[in-house]
Amino acid sequence: MRHIISVLLENEPGALSRVSGLFSARGYNIESLTVAPTEDATLSRMTIVTSGSDDVIEQINKQLNKLVDVVKVIDLSEGDHIERELMLVKVRAVGKDREEMKRMADIFRGRIIDVTERDYTIELTGSGSKLDAFLKAVSREVILETVRTGASGIGRGDRVLKL
Amino acid sequence: MEISGAEIVVRCLQAENVEHVFGYPGGAVLFIYDELFKQNRVKHVLVRHEQAAVHAADGYARASGRVGVALVTSGPGVTNAVTGIATAYMDSIPVVIITGQVPTHAIGQDAFQEVDTVGITRPCVKHNFLVKDVRDIAATMKKAFYLAASGRPGPIVVDIPKDVTAAKARFDYPESIGMRSYNPVTKGHGGQIKKALSLLMKAERPMIYTGGGVVLGDATKELTQLVRKLGFPCTSTLMGLGGFPASDAQFLGMLGMHGTYEANMAMQHCDVLLAIGARFDDRVIGNPKHFFDEKRKIIHIDIDPSSISKRVRVDVPIVGDVRDVLQELLKQLGSGSAKQDAASLKTWWAQIELWRARDSLKYDRASPLIKPQFVIQKLHETTRGEAYVTSDVGQHQMWAAQFYKFEKPRRWINSGGLGTMGFGMPAAMGVQLAHPKDTVVCVTGESSIMMCIQELSTCKQYRLPLKIVNLNNRYMGMVRQWQEFFHGNRYAESYMDALPDFVRLAESFGHVGMRIEKPGDVEAALAEAFKRKSDLVFMDFITDQAENVYPMIPGGKGLSEMILV
Ligand SMILES: Cc1cc2nc3c(=O)[nH]c(=O)nc-3n(C[C@H](O)[C@H](O)[C@H](O)COP(=O)(O)OP(=O)(O)OC[C@H]3O[C@@H](n4cnc5c(N)ncnc54)[C@H](O)[C@@H]3O)c2cc1C
Ligand SMILES: Cc1ncc(C[n+]2csc(CCOP(=O)(O)OP(=O)(O)O)c2C)c(N)n1
């Protein structure tokens, strides 16, 4: 099953490679991994999207906790949570596509953030499946380039990951 | 006053009361060597290969319960040390390895003798550090020693660039160190312990399975009390030997791939299993699918949550330090009113005695050739079971484990998890330095000993009177045994040709060598060797080449599928 795991870790050089090394050494899946410093500059927060049987997910949690740089781990999928991903898509915007792309961006609540005579760059945020849906909705030939950040997740309400 | 980073390193070692550092110099650590030279509290032991430095520090740690320390230079010094680091990691041994690094401004430039030490060692250390500022050395060293020895122990690498050892700072060694990201649990959960106790009381066919955690956690006393109070059978992994006295009637011997028939059968057929500081390794339970039994209840005590329910689902997990948890268990046992099922236990023991009567460790005692098992039995008698015994890896290791009956913890020192040939002699050097007055034996094979043979030179320099028992079968015996059983007797590359004359080899290093070729000469040779208290004696026993280790569970099979003699 798919799990989304949040990790609070020391903002030390090499901390990221300890986590990614753990996943590759033990053969765990990584669908995506995002990391950036938090409001407390000594801490980084990571969101890992992974999948595996219950036993594997239990080991992933334990192994993450065992890393000396890791301060806290929560499996967001165990409760209510929100996840968002950012995608930038560059699409061809000439002829009839120009109007069509504008319309698609609106429907998906995207924003056009760069415009040239020949193309648009659209910014979209949402769950991974919403971004997938957008890519499905526009024809393949129109898409020039995409870049996605991978999911970031946060618990709902008073589910807070903090020191 | 400000002092150099190198001096800070040495002052940290002094503050940790480090007696011995095992190392080998080179460009990146010259400032540190200079500071070692200027003092005499921390003694440096010059090995002949960096692998041996880490094995020696590791052996020192295993035998003494203290943190072992190694010091190596950058680049090849580090890569040579990696085998030693991985060996310590797999067996959870507290070692601090200080590695030199190229100067900070040269890092990343493919500088002379540069390797990414933190990157190379990351998967085989508990943690590692690159110290980029001289002001961080003291706190990092404090963390290193704390991390190495606390929780589940393990090796810690501290990588220090040369310019950082030359730079100056004030020296303040922290009294203690707190780390918000590292808080190992030591006290077991009271409710879980209560649950465990009630399961144990209801057991009809109970079994206690102990491992290296008992030795690492110094819990022999508590374990012995518990086993005797409960009257249950007890077995141990290779790593736990000596954690419970081998001569006790409740001890069934080692379990696992080369464990006794009674230990493996009792493990397979028990209805309540108490696992203590053991990690259900594949060499122990074989295939988890075959081990699985829906009705069996498992209680597991371990300080590392990730050891629990890793290979086998556990019913009552107890995370904590083995000694703390066993003390609490004993307390609850003393105050509880639950009665054991005495009749069932009696029937269970009757069954176990039937298994024991198979005498699964028997061998041909009338053979005209020297049987390796016989040598170990006589070694046990000659040393009255009191020696520290290290070993290398192979058949000889298994025979030492099966036939040297360890009564006390920290006497049996071997590489279990990584299975590193070459471990035995350097580890024995560390043991001998930890216990200068005690008898230290290295049981080895003619192939393993060649992997770190250069250390005979170190033994000479520091007058380490090891007793080396070479069970010389002219084969990589363990490999040959697998080839005999599973590869149609095709002994591909497992015959050891062109072996040295070990007697003259030992003599050339300034030691005493002996060759023993007849069973009738074994006892006298051992007696003679152990009389030479201040000499290293290399005993080359020419043993039966065809002998195999029994019982044996073939890979992928279950515990009750043993090949017996
Ligand atoms: C040729 C060869 C053959 C082998 N055959 C066998 C065999 O037949 N039988 C066998 O048993 N092994 C055998 N081994 C060894 C095997 O590979 C493993 O190394 C060994 O079984 C592991 O032992 P263990 O489970 O006691 O774990 P260890 O590696 O000793 O781990 C210790 C466990 O205790 C925990 N722990 C540490 N400190 C504490 C504490 N203070 N409190 C609580 N828990 C703690 C740790 O977290 C860990 O889970 C063989 C090895 C070789 C090289
Ligand atoms: C460094 C290393 N290389 C290879 C192996 C694989 N291996 C395990 S046992 C063994 C043979 C050991 O031979 P010897 O030391 O003569 O012991 P014996 O089995 O004959 O008693 C080998 C090659 C290993 N464990 N370690």
Ligand SMILES: [Mg+2]
């Ligand atoms: Mg051999």
